[in-house]
Amino acid sequence: MQEMVLIQTGGMARGESVGDAAEADVRREFEARLAECGPLAYRVARGVLRNTADAEDVAQEALLRAYRHFDRLRDRNRFRGWLVRIAFRLALDRLRSRKRSEVRDTLWSQPEHRPPAATAEDLAASNEFQTHLDRAFEELPEKLRLVLLLAAMEGHTIEEIAGMIGISTGTVKSRIFYARKQLAEKLRCHSNTIKTR
Amino acid sequence: MPFEHHKDALIEAAASGVEPEGELRAHLEACDSCRAAFAEEQALFASIDAGLHARANAEVPVSLLPRVRARLDEEGAPRNSWITSGFVLATAAVVIVAFFAARAIRHINVGSERVETARKTYVPPVVPPPQNQNALVEPRVDKNSNSARQFNSAKNSAAAELPVRASTESEVLVPRDQEILLAVYAEQWNLHKRAPLLAQNSDATILAQLQIAPIQIDELGVKLLAEEK
Numbered sequence: 556m557q558e559m560v561l562i563q564t565g566g567m568a569r570g571e572s573v574g575d576a577a578e579a580d581v582r583r584e585f586e587a588r589l590a591e592c593g594p595l596a597y598r599v600a601r602g603v604l605r606n607t608a609d610a611e612d613v614a615q616e617a618l619l620r621a622y623r624h625f626d627r628l629r630d631r632n633r634f635r636g637w638l639v640r641i642a643f644r645l646a647l648d649r650l651r652s653r654k655r656s657e658v659r660d661t662l663w664s665q666p667e668h669r670p671p672a673a674t675a676e677d678l679a680a681s682n683e684f685q686t687h688l689d690r691a692f693e694e695l696p697e698k699l700r701l702v703l704l705l706a707a708m709e710g711h712t713i714e715e716i717a718g719m720i721g722i723s724t725g726t727v728k729s730r731i732f733y734a735r736k737q738l739a740e741k742l743r744c745h746s747n748t749i750k751t752r
Numbered sequence: 753m754p755f756e757h758h759k760d761a762l763i764e765a766a767a768s769g770v771e772p773e774g775e776l777r778a779h780l781e782a783c784d785s786c787r788a789a790f791a792e793e794q795a796l797f798a799s800i801d802a803g804l805h806a807r808a809n810a811e812v813p814v815s816l817l818p819r820v821r822a823r824l825d826e827e828g829a830p831r832n833s834w835i836t837s838g839f840v841l842a843t844a845a846v847v848i849v850a851f852f853a854a855r856a857i858r859h860i861n862v863g864s865e866r867v868e869t870a871r872k873t874y875v876p877p878v879v880p881p882p883q884n885q886n887a888l889v890e891p892r893v894d895k896n897s898n899s900a901r902q903f904n905s906a907k908n909s910a911a912a913e914l915p916v917r918a919s920t921e922s923e924v925l926v927p928r929d930q931e932i933l934l935a936v937y938a939e940q941w942n943l944h945k946r947a948p949l950l951a952q953n954s955d956a957t958i959l960a961q962l963q964i965a966p967i968q969i970d971e972l973g974v975k976l977l978a979e980e981k
Contacts, residue, residue, distance in 0.1 A: 582824070585824075586821075589817065589820060589821075590817065593812070593816055593817050593820060594812040594816075597810075597812050597813070597816055598808060598809065598810060598812070601807075601808075601810040602807050602808045602810075605807065607810070607813065610810070611813055611815070611816055611819075614816060614820075615816065615819055615820050615823060618820045619820070619823055619824070619827065622824060622827065623827070684799060684803065685803055685806075688799075688800060688803040688804075688807075689803075689807070692804070692807070703804060704804070704807075704808050705808075707801070707804035707805050707807065707808035707809070708808045708809060709805075709809055732767055732768060735767050735797060735800060735801075736763070736764075736767045738800050739763070739766075739767065739793070739796050739797060739800060742796060742799075742800065743796065
């Protein structure tokens with residue numbers, strides 16, 4: 556004879572549904588990662604866009620997207636790499652649309668192309684070499700750009716980058732090598748600028 | 753030794769960030785121009801690294817995380833993607849089923865219209881009676897009557913229309929000595945006459961051949977099932 560027992564959980568007794576509890580857990584888990592990975596998303600976006608306001612918008616959008624699809628991520632240890640890819644992709648999209656709108660504005664309203672108004676941060680960093688470097692960086696293939704950007708960030712080892720992107724450490728090293736070499740080839744003609752630095 | 757001979761090796765050494773070794777190192781110690789070129793390459797890569805470092809390690813605005821948290825509060829709980837995808841799949845399945853159902857209904861309607869049209873225009877195919885001794889006499893119908901004209905025109909047009917009708921109309925296999933009677937019967941049916949009237953006017957010998965003997969059915973023996981042990 557099987558004995559039947561009626562069980563009532565404490566959470567249910569307090570009027571809190573199981574769904575609400577699960578949502579609260581998800582939110583709590585995401586919040587814990589937000590403080591750690593939010594700056595990373597911003598820096599990736601900033602590295603692509605070179606604009607503080609745009610980078611903040613993109614980072615915010617990337618974090619919101621990550622939150623919306625947080626349940627799809629089965630291995631939560633891969634959150635950093637996942638977020639980096641989202642932020643990088645969104646930043647590239649923003650960069651492309653910005654370039655398109657700049658071209659459109661130039662064609663329709665201005666006879667000459669004028670760069671966007673420089674912020675104090677931009678002015679501080681402005682010099683000829685940095686301009687050429689930015690241009691050369693934007694001409695790199697996407698996969699080289701992302702690896703080089705992550706490698707340039709403080710606190711990222713080759714192994715961490717490999718884990719984030721999901722490639723081998725050898726591939727990370729070769730991508731960094733070829734990316735730096737391509738940048739050097741494009742910037743070598745500005746060696747005079749280098750000497751004056 | 754000129755710089756061009758060691759150019760690639762020097763660039764690769766500078767790009768990889770490791771100090772040159774072996775023959776290249778010995779050459780650099782001996783050649784001032786190559787040493788200067790190598791130093792220039794190292795300076796170039798150092799500048800690139802510095803520029804990338806500045807680019808990649810920008811100060812994070814303090815407003816970023818509070819803004820994200822505020823948006824998360826507005827956003828509410830993340831939607832369960834499996835529910836969303838399940839709803840999308842269910843909707844897609846309903847649309848597909850509805851599409852095929854509508855198509856099937858339309859097909860049935862078109863088919864019934866075709867059958868109806870074929871019934872209205874149907875003229876039974878008639879084979880002319882054989883000329884030999886076994887052939888039956890032609891039906892006794894007035895050659896000037898409307899039905900006789902239809903009968904003749906049916907004989908002429910049946911062969912031409914048969915292949916087209918064969919796909920839509922059912923065909924009946926009739927004994928050779930009853931085909932004329934059946935053709936006349938079908939013709940009278942088309943003229944909205946009743947079968948008994950036609951039968952009364954028909955030849956008695958032909959009607960006798962159409963009679964069917966009653967089916968002989970033996971009585972069924974019912975046996976009780978053996979009881980289960």
